[in-house]
Amino acid sequence: MKIFFCGIFFTSLALSCSLLPAQAQTIAQQLPEQVKKLLKTNKIPDSALSLVMLPLNGNGTPTLFNADISVSPASTMKLVTTYAALELLGPTYQWKTEFYTDGSLKNGILNGNLYLKGGGDPKLNMEKLWLLLRDLRANGVHQVNGDLVLDHSYFITPELVAFDDDGNDTNQPFLVMPDSLLVNLKSLRFVVRNDGGRVNVAVEPPIESIRIDNQMQALKAAKCPAVPEVRFNPVPTANDVTITVTGKLPEGCSSQTYLALLDHQHYAAGAVRAIWKELGGTIRGGDRTGPIPKNTRLLARAFSPDLVEIIRDINKYSNNTMARQLFLSIGARFRSKVDANDALAAQRAIRSWLAKKSINASRLVMDNGSGLSREERISAREMATLLQAAWHSPYSAEFISSMPLAAMDGTMRKRLNNTAVVGKAHIKTGTLNNVRAIAGYSQDSNGNNWVVVAILNHAQPWGASSILDQVLISLYNSAR
Structure with a gap:
């Protein structure tokens, strides 16, 4: 059987792809022995694991095992979202947050409403909001006689279903929904x-x-x-x-x-009022939401960090809310009349981008771009193909450096300590109740670079982290 891969055909006997070295003529279709032993020890069948290891240089033998099965990737889906964002939005892309007014300013008194327009900034933290309000003070505003009006209209947000993974506490910050005016991750x-x-x-x-x-x-x-x-x-x-x-x-x-106990409106308004009060300012009116009228003027504006810094936070620490903000931002940027909301617009934009790169991703299902979903799916081969393409991207350095370093930082900080893989793998992790996954880049003992994707879907994934760590150790030892 032939399967479309990297724009050309892949057979069970040979791999011919422009992204792989010409020396790679054979394919391993069995799991590394130590990985098989750990699966057996933990009573997990081999069929639960999808594994792809592809050499980016050198003479290594690729491994493909259950590579074309549609699986839940958990947070490794963030690699699809962040890589797409780098190429679709650009590494220097920024979000903006702005204050407007429809009134007049005289002697520090604003006779009119104060409008806060969100632009989807994933990292509008308390420090950035404080600086924006300081800028408002520096522009002469001390007292607001009108209302504080919050404009959440930047995103066309889909109907969002709260993620429930067997009774999660809905007040946990990692479950915060995206919003055009996301302040401090609502925490x-x-x-x-x-x-x-x-x-x-x-x-x-x-x-x-x-x-x-x-x-x-x-x-x-x-x-x-x-x-x-x-x-x-x-x-x-x-x-x-x-x-x-x-x-x-x-x-x-x-x-x-x-x-996370408040909704976006009450959190944003409460944070603005708290900081404004500390700065000595007052807002006499109430709080409400609504779009900014046409007859307003800009009072203050703040820009987010560049996209490169945003994707570092998303991948290093697996931030679900920021990933969802980024996914909707792609949709907002490429929205068309055919898109009912920005999630659908993002899906269309990413599929179009993949097609232009000749990447067939028929098993890819994107819901919110974070992996915190029971709907999102991908195959290990599709994820590996994407990582191959990213290795050759003009923004490969920015993408790779956004991933956790084995045993050093992010979600990999406490894994693979005291092994030869320390500092030699940039790996995104993924975890749901029945999913454990890793995806990224690692080296063998000869210093050759590899794409590695290992996704385990099983009702009881006990010991799964040690199994996936063993994948990286076995890869390192494979060159000996």
Whole structure:
């Protein structure tokens, strides 16, 4: 049987692709022995693992095992989104966030409404928002007599379904949905500290609608626990959220927790008001959402970091919300009349981009571009083909450096320590309840570079991380 691959034909006996060295004439279709042993030890069938290892230089023998099976890639799907963004948007692409007004400014008083227009910035954190509000002050605004109006219209957002992976806490920051005006990943930082026998609970940013019922118990001085006994029970009402904090904490100990409890509108408005108040400013009107009228003028503007920095955060730390923001940004940039929303526009743009690169991806299914989905699918061969193309891209250095380094940083920081692979693999990881995956680039003991894709789909993936780590170790040893 012949399968279209890299714009040419691949047979079970020979691999001929312009992205592979001419010396590669044979193909291994069996798993490395140590990988097979670990699968057997963990009672996982070989059929659960898809593996592709392709040499980018040197005389290595490619490995293809279950390469054409449609599988869930988990967060390795972020590699598709970030590579596409580099070539479709460009490495220096930036997002902008702006303040406008429809009123007049005199003696520091703005007689009119203050409009905050989001541009989809994935990294509009508290520091950037503070600088933007400082710029607003520097432009003469001290008091706003009108409303604070939030414009979320930049994205045409699809109907979003909350991801539920067997009972995830929906308040966890990694589940935050994308938004045109995403502020600080919509996260609240709770700091619980026992200083002097009294437990204090603080929240950042200090949004007024967040109310804390502190029921923590102070313990006498003791060794600080690795996991402090602190529990948060949020109860939302019409105008605020009350969080009851319970547990016990020894003197001199502290705990830090991140939660996403507010919707985008209330979080953004609350953060703006909190910072503006600290800067000595006032907003007398209320909060509402709506588009910016035509008769407004610009007061202040902030730009995001370049796309290169954004994809580094996405891939190094597997940030789902930022990946979804990026996916919708591709859609917003290439939106046409045929697209009902920016997710569909992004899917169309990425498929068109792949077709122009002669990459057949018939098994690719993109939902939100982050991998945090039960719908997204790809084959190991398709992922490997994409990584081959990225190796030859003008932006290959930027793409490769966005991935975690084995045993050194990101989601690979605690893996493969004390092995020969330390620092020799740039690997994106993926994890769902029934998925473990790695994809990226690694070296063998001769210093030759390889594309590596290993995706394991199984109901009980126990020991899967060690199995996938062994893939990289076996590849390193294969040149001996």
